[in-house]
Amino acid sequence: MRLFGYARVSTSQQSLDIQIKALKEAGVKANRIFTDKVSGSSTDREELDLLRMKVEEGDVILVKKLGRLGRDTADMIQLIKAFDAQGVAVRFIDDGISTDGDMGKMVVTILSAVAQAERQRILERTNEGRQEAKLKGIRFGRKRTINREQLLALRQEDLGASEIARRLNIARSMVYKIQEDEKAV
Structure with missing residues (x-):
């Protein structure tokens, strides 16, 4: 055995x-x-x-x-x-x-x-x-690493998505996504 x-x-x-x-x-x-x-x-x-x-x-x-x-x-x-x-x-x-x-x-x-x-x-x-938790407004997933306020401030300066993406070192599609999220709110 x-x-x-x-x-x-x-x-x-x-x-x-x-x-x-x-x-x-x-x-x-x-x-x-x-x-x-x-x-x-x-x-x-x-x-x-x-x-x-x-x-x-x-x-x-x-x-x-x-x-x-x-x-x-x-x-x-x-x-x-x-x-x-x-x-x-x-x-x-x-x-x-x-x-x-x-x-x-x-x-x-x-x-x-x-x-x-x-x-x-x-x-x-x-x-x-x-x-x-979702009903209480708790969000799941990764924490955001993009400074949304900074992105929106740059957008207020009439900078294009490509320039904002370059300055923040993120994808241009992310700039558009955040802008859409803000419009939905």
């Missing part, structure tokens, strides 16, 4: 350190830890695919938490079935469950449904929060 580990975070800004540390403490060798920095809503993950090719019958895959392997119930069931067909068990360290037996597979299926429902609730709350 060989131990493998799998760790995943959703974005490149997040850290895998805590998961990797837990996997090493559980006895997984560093060269057998596979990591992805991508959403768990899809099983199309480079390192997960590599892990699936490396494991053999009798191997065990350790994952810190159920949600790290995946968020979608159907995908989780599919993954667990694929590993089971290979004779590979998956154990979730923090959740204290394993796919070793029928009961373990059932518990994982139920918990993955809960994880998917939680993901859906998070998305709904996020969207509701964004809509509320």
Whole structure:
């Protein structure tokens, strides 16, 4: 029996350190830890695919938490079935469950449904929060770096769009866009 580990975070800004540390403490060798920095809503993950090719019958895959392997119930069931067909068990360290037996597979299926429902609730709350913020006038996206007042002042001096763009080191189309935005207000 060989131990493998799998760790995943959703974005490149997040850290895998805590998961990797837990996997090493559980006895997984560093060269057998596979990591992805991508959403768990899809099983199309480079390192997960590599892990699936490396494991053999009798191997065990350790994952810190159920949600790290995946968020979608159907995908989780599919993954667990694929590993089971290979004779590979998956154990979730923090959740204290394993796919070793029928009961373990059932518990994982139920918990993955809960994880998917939680993901859906998070998305709904996020969207509701964004809509509320928009109604309050909060703007999303990058902060403006163009001095609009300076642009409009130059326009008052009867300078053309090309000259304003050159002076402010911006695209001429941006000059037109800002002028249109101002007319709309």
